[in-house]
Amino acid sequence: MDPFFLLLWLMRLAFLGLLYLVLFLVVRVLLRDLRAAARQASAELGRLVVVRCPSGDPAPGTVFVLDAVTTLGRDVNNSVVVDDAFVSGVHAALTYRGRAWYVEDLGSTNGTYVNGLRVVEPTLLGFGDAVVVGETQLRLDRGRRSEHRT
Amino acid sequence: MSAAGRPGARRPPVGRTTVRVGLALALAFAALAGAAGYWQVVRSEELVTRPDNPATRALRQEAVRGLILDRDGAVLADSRFDADGLPYRVYVDDTVSQVVGYASRRYGTAGLERTYDAYLVGLRTGDARTDLLSKFVPDPYDPRNLQTSLSLELQRRAVAELGADRGAVVMLDPRSGEVLVLASTPVFDASAVADPATSEAAFTGLQADAAQPLLPRATQGLYVPGSVFKIVTAAAGLRTGAIGRETRYPEQPPAEKDGLVVEGFRITDGHHPATASRELDLVQATEVSCNIWYALAGLATGGGGLADGAAAFGFGATLPFDLPTSASQVTNGGGPLPGGFADDVELANASYGQAETLATPLQMAMVAATVANDGVLMRPRLATALEDPDGGGTTTLGPTNLGQVLGPDDAAILVEAMTAAVEGELGRGYTSGAKVPGVLTAGKSGTAELGGSGEPHSWFIGFAPADDPTVAIAVLVERGGRGGERAAPLAGRMMAAYFDMVGR
Amino acid sequence: MTATAARQPVGLGSVRPRPRWRELALLVLVGLTLVVGSLSLGSTEAWLGSRGPGGVPPEARLADLGQLVVFLGAFLVVHLAMVLTARRVDQVLLPAVALLGGIGLLLMERLPQDLAGAYGGLSQTQLLWWLLATAVLGGLAVVVRSDAWLRLYRYSWAALGIALLLLTFVFGEEVNGARLTLTIGPISGQPTELLKVLLVVFLAGYLSENRPLLAESDLRIGPIRLPPLPYLAPMVAMWAIALSIVVVQRDLGAAMLFFAVFLALLYVATARWSYVIVGILLFAAGAAISYALFAHVRIRVDIWLDPWADPLGAGYQVVQALIAFARGGLIGTGLGAGLPEVGGRPPIPAIHTDFPLAALGEELGLVGLLAILGLYLVIIERGLRIAASAVDEFRAILAAGLALVIGVQAFIIAAGNLKLIPLTGITVPFISYGGSSLLANALIIGLLLAISDPGVDPPPIPRRPRRLRGAAARRASAVGGSR
Numbered sequence A: 001m002d003p004f005f006l007l008l009w010l011m012r013l014a015f016l017g018l019l020y021l022v023l024f025l026v027v028r029v030l031l032r033d034l035r036a037a038a039r040q041a042s043a044e045l046g047r048l049v050v051v052r053c054p055s056g057d058p059a060p061g062t063v064f065v066l067d068a069v070t071t072l073g074r075d076v077n078n079s080v081v082v083d084d085a086f087v088s089g090v091h092a093a094l095t096y097r098g099r100a101w102y103v104e105d106l107g108s109t110n111g112t113y114v115n116g117l118r119v120v121e122p123t124l125l126g127f128g129d130a131v132v133v134g135e136t137q138l139r140l141d142r143g144r145r146s147e148h149r150t
Numbered sequence B: 001m002s003a004a005g006r007p008g009a010r011r012p013p014v015g016r017t018t019v020r021v022g023l024a025l026a027l028a029f030a031a032l033a034g035a036a037g038y039w040q041v042v043r044s045e046e047l048v049t050r051p052d053n054p055a056t057r058a059l060r061q062e063a064v065r066g067l068i069l070d071r072d073g074a075v076l077a078d079s080r081f082d083a084d085g086l087p088y089r090v091y092v093d094d095t096v097s098q099v100v101g102y103a104s105r106r107y108g109t110a111g112l113e114r115t116y117d118a119y120l121v122g123l124r125t126g127d128a129r130t131d132l133l134s135k136f137v138p139d140p141y142d143p144r145n146l147q148t149s150l151s152l153e154l155q156r157r158a159v160a161e162l163g164a165d166r167g168a169v170v171m172l173d174p175r176s177g178e179v180l181v182l183a184s185t186p187v188f189d190a191s192a193v194a195d196p197a198t199s200e201a202a203f204t205g206l207q208a209d210a211a212q213p214l215l216p217r218a219t220q221g222l223y224v225p226g227s228v229f230k231i232v233t234a235a236a237g238l239r240t241g242a243i244g245r246e247t248r249y250p251e252q253p254p255a256e257k258d259g260l261v262v263e264g265f266r267i268t269d270g271h272h273p274a275t276a277s278r279e280l281d282l283v284q285a286t287e288v289s290c291n292i293w294y295a296l297a298g299l300a301t302g303g304g305g306l307a308d309g310a311a312a313f314g315f316g317a318t319l320p321f322d323l324p325t326s327a328s329q330v331t332n333g334g335g336p337l338p339g340g341f342a343d344d345v346e347l348a349n350a351s352y353g354q355a356e357t358l359a360t361p362l363q364m365a366m367v368a369a370t371v372a373n374d375g376v377l378m379r380p381r382l383a384t385a386l387e388d389p390d391g392g393g394t395t396t397l398g399p400t401n402l403g404q405v406l407g408p409d410d411a412a413i414l415v416e417a418m419t420a421a422v423e424g425e426l427g428r429g430y431t432s433g434a435k436v437p438g439v440l441t442a443g444k445s446g447t448a449e450l451g452g453s454g455e456p457h458s459w460f461i462g463f464a465p466a467d468d469p470t471v472a473i474a475v476l477v478e479r480g481g482r483g484g485e486r487a488a489p490l491a492g493r494m495m496a497a498y499f500d501m502v503g504r
Numbered sequence C: 001m002t003a004t005a006a007r008q009p010v011g012l013g014s015v016r017p018r019p020r021w022r023e024l025a026l027l028v029l030v031g032l033t034l035v036v037g038s039l040s041l042g043s044t045e046a047w048l049g050s051r052g053p054g055g056v057p058p059e060a061r062l063a064d065l066g067q068l069v070v071f072l073g074a075f076l077v078v079h080l081a082m083v084l085t086a087r088r089v090d091q092v093l094l095p096a097v098a099l100l101g102g103i104g105l106l107l108m109e110r111l112p113q114d115l116a117g118a119y120g121g122l123s124q125t126q127l128l129w130w131l132l133a134t135a136v137l138g139g140l141a142v143v144v145r146s147d148a149w150l151r152l153y154r155y156s157w158a159a160l161g162i163a164l165l166l167l168t169f170v171f172g173e174e175v176n177g178a179r180l181t182l183t184i185g186p187i188s189g190q191p192t193e194l195l196k197v198l199l200v201v202f203l204a205g206y207l208s209e210n211r212p213l214l215a216e217s218d219l220r221i222g223p224i225r226l227p228p229l230p231y232l233a234p235m236v237a238m239w240a241i242a243l244s245i246v247v248v249q250r251d252l253g254a255a256m257l258f259f260a261v262f263l264a265l266l267y268v269a270t271a272r273w274s275y276v277i278v279g280i281l282l283f284a285a286g287a288a289i290s291y292a293l294f295a296h297v298r299i300r301v302d303i304w305l306d307p308w309a310d311p312l313g314a315g316y317q318v319v320q321a322l323i324a325f326a327r328g329g330l331i332g333t334g335l336g337a338g339l340p341e342v343g344g345r346p347p348i349p350a351i352h353t354d355f356p357l358a359a360l361g362e363e364l365g366l367v368g369l370l371a372i373l374g375l376y377l378v379i380i381e382r383g384l385r386i387a388a389s390a391v392d393e394f395r396a397i398l399a400a401g402l403a404l405v406i407g408v409q410a411f412i413i414a415a416g417n418l419k420l421i422p423l424t425g426i427t428v429p430f431i432s433y434g435g436s437s438l439l440a441n442a443l444i445i446g447l448l449l450a451i452s453d454p455g456v457d458p459p460p461i462p463r464r465p466r467r468l469r470g471a472a473a474r475r476a477s478a479v480g481g482s483r
Helices: A003-041 B014-042 B044-048 B054-060 B094-100 B111-115 B128-136 B152-162 B190-194 B199-208 B226-240 B282-287 B291-313 B344-350 B361-372 B408-423 B428-434 B487-502 C002-007 C021-050 C065-084 C093-110 C122-143 C154-171 C191-215 C229-249 C252-270 C273-293 C295-305 C316-328 C356-388 C393-417 C435-451 C466-482
Strands: A047-052 A063-065 A069-073 A092-097 A100-105 A112-114 A123-125 A130-133 A136-141 B075-081 B087-091 B145-148 B167-172 B179-185 B260-262 B265-267 B376-378 B383-387 B394-396 B401-404 B442-448 B457-464 B471-477 C173-175 C178-184 C187-189 C219-221 C224-226
Touching: A003 C021, A003 C093, A003 C356, A092 A130, A100 A112, B014 B044, B014 C252, B014 C316, B014 C356, B014 C393, B044 C316, B054 C316, B075 B094, B087 B094, B087 B190, B094 B111, B094 B152, B094 B179, B094 B190, B152 B167, B152 B179, B152 B487, B167 B361, B167 B487, B190 B199, B226 B282, B226 B291, B226 B361, B226 B408, B226 B442, B226 B457, B260 B291, B260 B344, B265 B291, B265 B344, B282 B291, B282 B408, B291 B344, B291 B361, B361 B376, B361 B408, B361 B442, B361 B457, B361 B471, B408 B428, B408 B442, B408 B457, B428 B442, B428 B457, B428 B487, B442 B487, B457 B487, B471 B487, C021 C065, C021 C093, C065 C093, C065 C122, C093 C122, C093 C356, C093 C435, C122 C435, C154 C178, C154 C191, C154 C229, C187 C191, C187 C435, C191 C229, C191 C252, C191 C393, C191 C435, C229 C252, C229 C273, C252 C273, C252 C393, C273 C295, C316 C356, C356 C393, C356 C435, C393 C435
Parallel strands: none
Antiparallel strands: A047 A063, A047 A136, A069 A092, A092 A100, A100 A123, A112 A130, A130 A136, B075 B087, B145 B383, B167 B179, B167 B471, B260 B265, B376 B401, B383 B394, B442 B457, B457 B471, C173 C178, C178 C187, C219 C224
8 A cells, every 4th residue: 555645544533533533532522511500500609598577578587599690679570679669760880790699789779788888989899798778688698509409 | 688788699609600501502612513523524524425525536537447347247347548658547347337327527527436436546445444544645545446246248138128129128137236237228438438538429419419318218208107106006005904814895896898987988998899887906906007996096096105115116206226226206296285286187197107107117126126125125336346457345235224115015916916916817918928938927017108198117026936036027118018018028138137147 | 881990900901811722722623623624725726737647646735735734824813802801701703713613615616716706716705805804803803892892782782783773674685596795885785794692682682681571461362472572563564574584685694593593592591382382373374475476585495495497497596505515424525635627617606605514524524524514513612512501691692692603604504515405505604705704703702702701800790671670579479479
């Protein structure tokens, strides 16, 4: 067999083989990523616990699992509906940016307070911090990593 | 949802639908992979060997094509070289031109040269392992010689027998489907088309010729079959159970003199003196070729049964063959009756091969061969092997069974009927000319009326020896007169020549 | 965007480079693969050139090292830019695109250079477009840190798209029976390519805004639940747009692509099969009407049903493509050794735009073709994955839509090549020759990369329109009961 043609053949096969090597490595990355995602899928970003609420709706002790964007207010289309006469229709928002929670006031009448300080601009929120809207007090808690299996 | 009110959970999360859409798309891509596999693996060989593959066309200019050989090894197609050292084809004998075809630089290819182009130029060898390994060598092209089942000797004889008439002779081995003779007249000079010096003049001349020598009548000529079609009608009736060997009709034979009236149309039949006033059974009706018996048999079978029976022999579609064929038909179709017949008149007429029924000589040869082969239809074939000219081995192209068209018992009834038609006392006047001396011969003649004043087409189909057939034949002579007078004796002489050749 | 920057400084100066080893490793491997491919192509060409009288023994050589180096260099620059700006974006998309693009470039090098190309030959022009495309891709991936500009101006983007479409309807030039090309001053391109991106942006905005209403609606016709009629309007509008593209532009592929992506996104947003069924019925009706009324549609369908009815005329392209696939077989002829020329031309007309997959199917075989299809699946998976982990609906639908555009387009043209569906003249993403197509697809990948960064700006606070309040109240009461 002519060595040149052997070489030609080897290069043809090598090209195909390398195509599959790339594909294999990429798919391995994808699978790892999916497995990691499956582990994290049920991990919560954070929780909001009702500490005090004069009206009882939501009752103290109620836990809200938070989405990346959570709005607080009296209107029913807020993520967290607070029945409190001193809370505005759309009162405040909690947002998860990058790796931290922020709270911002959405132009409420009575203001939003973090650990007793009034929120004027989006403010970094730590776990355990107290958020007060109207007469209702809430606490930001770390989310749980539940045992959700895929 | 317990104590934890989860915002957003009110609506299904986007994630799940996204996964479903992704799965749907993955399925769609799996379909793509399936389609790619279908074209690149399952259909690959078939498509690559198609003559319109540009790879074959590109190679055709420079490749020294393989030889085409007859069954005894006689060369049918060879190559020579022009002044520039480029190869061109020469053909040994005009009588095989419509079978072997031609390969011309200017006008492309035809016939076997076209069908087996990819093998003759060496793009493929017919052997999967060789094809794969051949890609390891500098010149991957490896022309093959094409072995055919044709007998040049018999082919020449057939063309000589047809003489100045236009017509066709098909002879094949009913057991294997190997075609021995596939003659069409008039013949033409294929070498003149292939030779670059004469190519243009020869080809334009052939195209303008009113006798249409380029038309391979044996495979692509469509003719009214007349009484030879009665074998198909009988087979269809036997298949459905509508008729049996002992079926007799009360109208028969007295009705012969006045004819049979179907929906106001009178089917006439010449009176057969020997039958007196006997009612005929299947064998006798075939022996005397009684149109009225067959009209009644066809009506009893029904349009659907007749069409299905004919389709089992290959009617209604092009034939699986090494050359392009025309599709034979029982009816034009589109009518309200089952099978597409317009009315009972057409069905009755079609039952003895008139009306809109048309058949190629090859198709009728296959009918005879099927009856001869206990009802089993073999794929007709010309190419028997692809051979490496350098002695590297031969790929045999085996026979293909196309299925049981009718049961062995039914086939035996038809053998009896066709034997009676040639050997029987009643039929002497019609088909006895086909008798091969010393051999029990079976057959059926046909006289296809074309309307008008011209002579009818002269047909014969048959086989021999009737008790253990080794050869089946179909003969058509355009405007050749009565089947018993022209086609039957011709067929008899051809079969005799065959037995002389093989030594009985 | 500026407000966020003020709070969370991300200025270039303050950012430490963040290495992207996985992407780099994959890119290096892609480069190696392409070099081997080029070596295979170059040696095959040397062999073919040495055949015939007086030929010298062939030697192994690279096809065109310069072009390959420039191409890979462009991708490395994008990679470096993302490293330097510390983007935490997806690391798989870029190598996958580079491999597909590189294979396409090898094919362009191997085809006759005079097939097309305004700047030098076929492959040189394609390389030039690739440089622009990587600039677009990299630029978006590095710069974009907020999607507000897409989100807030969704109707403007839609209007721009419609305007482009109408301009093409009126001023478009007809090429090969399809009116696709629009020339404005020195710039000429195929607006439908850009339109598909604008469409996805608009749909993401529209669907995420109206998702609750579309998902929970009450109009029933027999067993089918429909949204309130006003919300059906976009569906009908999409259908009308698709049909008008078929009628006026004669561009079946784009129409099919738009409608399929629209339906898929509708399903993603609402999880309701009834929409998909209604959409498919609308599609079937549109297809039937088009088949009955328009000759160009009828011809396409008839060719699809039986290309061998006229293998030298109408069916030529499809028949030749299928034969090319067949010639390739399992492992192909090798790069450069396939595609027997007919009169000095490749055997399939429009091979560089509509049939590169047939060419690659022949030269790389079934094995290579499956790898290429696998790469598209990888891109789709990445896009949908970005969608699934997106922080809000707009971004999720946007990412899913962008990935679907590429996936569905690759499917439509591949299926057309393989006679699964009627052939439509759209490009193979990243492989086909053509500037508009490359730039639009680079735009898509750039956007996907940008929004895959978990550090990208959070979505703005949703301010639901007033008309949604009623539905929200009903929903809330239902949830309240279960609490």
